Amino acid sequence: MTQRFTNIAEVLADLQAKVQSKPLEKQKKPEKPGxxxxxxxxxxxxxxxxxxxxxxxxxxxxxxxxCECRERKAWKRRFKQSMIPDEFLNANFENYQRVTQSQKVMYQMTLDYLNEFSVVEEEDGTKKKVLSQANFGLIAVFGEQRLKELPVGERAMVKQQHNNFGIGKTHLQIALSKRLIKDGFNVLVVSDVTFMDELIQAKMMNDEGETLNRLLKSAITADVLIWDDIGKAKWSEAKETLYYQIINERYRKQRPIVFNSNEDRGTLADKIGFAAASRLLGQCGDFLLETEGEDWRLKKKGAV
Known part of the structure; x- marks a missing residue:
């Protein structure tokens, strides 16, 4: 027979009685981890x-x-924090194709740049990281922006003559970042379009600049900043200011930037600002290479 209640007080009293009538189950103590x-x-x-x-x-x-696991776990943490793109997780020096002369030159320059870094053991047993004093850049001979300004009928021919896409710039610099991470350096990898969009969005957030400052700090304080496809983002005055802020702070603190771009010297300056480009390119010294070659991404897909 269904029990009927006349008010909410009776409902609560009935529920309380049912709870009290049930025996309490004994709680098991958590077992000690095996x-x-x-x-x-x-x-x-x-x-x-x-x-x-x-x-x-x-x-x-x-x-x-x-413990013997300490360095291995530290390496895993640095690798995770580096933000290496998924498509380059398997990129290393061993599987980089060195067929053309330009690929051989890029490969050798990357190895030479790696030798600019070292870890020195002090007298007290602590290890000191020695950073390269130079930036390292792989840029185009004929920039993408310059290519877009050509008449439509001329673009295909000029691109074929001065192609800078898919020649392995990012592959080499990710391989470099992995080796530096393994040696104990803190590395941050950013992709230009995504990174600049995140900075602009953070700049517009109503959080008293907390998110923006966190993003800027990570880019400025990393031992090595790997900046992929710099100059790819659409220009704006706000972005130019951010480019300058990051590049200038790293310039002042003598922290290197490893970058690649599909722009040339002139068009890169147009995209990131002349002051930022002067510091970025000027700090490269012998480690700035204008390069071009065959698009290996298209070749793998059978398009060429």
Whole structure:
């Protein structure tokens, strides 16, 4: 028979009675994690191994030392924080195609630039990271913006003569970033269009500049900033200001920028501003290469 209630008080009283009439289930204590639940069973994921040792006066002291997994986990953290694009996760020096002369020159220059970095062990056992004092840039001989300004009928021929797309610039610089990460350097990889859009959106947010400052800080303070396809974003005065802010701060702090672009010296300056381009290109020294060649992305798809 269905029970009927005349008011809400009776409903609540009935529910309370039902709850009190049911026996409470005993809660199980959480089990202690087994050895197989830790990534590293030696240190139990603390990254330190603790041990005790008696001194000459018989007192027992506790010491710790870094676990063998510490550097491996640190490498994984740096790799994750670098923001390497998914399509380049497998890019390395070993699988870079070196068929044409331009590919060989780019490859050798990248290796020469890698030698500009080192990790020096100090007398106290700490390690000091030595950064290159130069930027490293791979840019076009004939920029994309210049190509777009040509009459439509001339573009295809000029692009074929001075192609800068799909020649392996990004592949090489991602391979460089992986080697630097492995050596202990903090690397940040940004793609120009996405990065500039994020900065502009952050600039418009009503959060007292918190998001914008966080993005700028990550780009300015990284040991090495890998800037892919710089100058690709559509120009605006706000973006030009941001380009200058990042490039100038890294210039002042002597932190290198590794960049590639489908623009040439002149058109890159048009896209990011003359002051920013002067600092970016001027700090390259011998590590600025104007390059062109066959589009290997099209070749893989059978388009050429």
């Amino acid at each position: 050895e197989d639940e830790y990534e590293c069973p030696i240190c139990k994921d603390t990254e330190f191994v603790y041990y005790k040792q008696k001194s000459t006066n018989g007192l027992l002291y506790e010491f710790s030392k870094p």
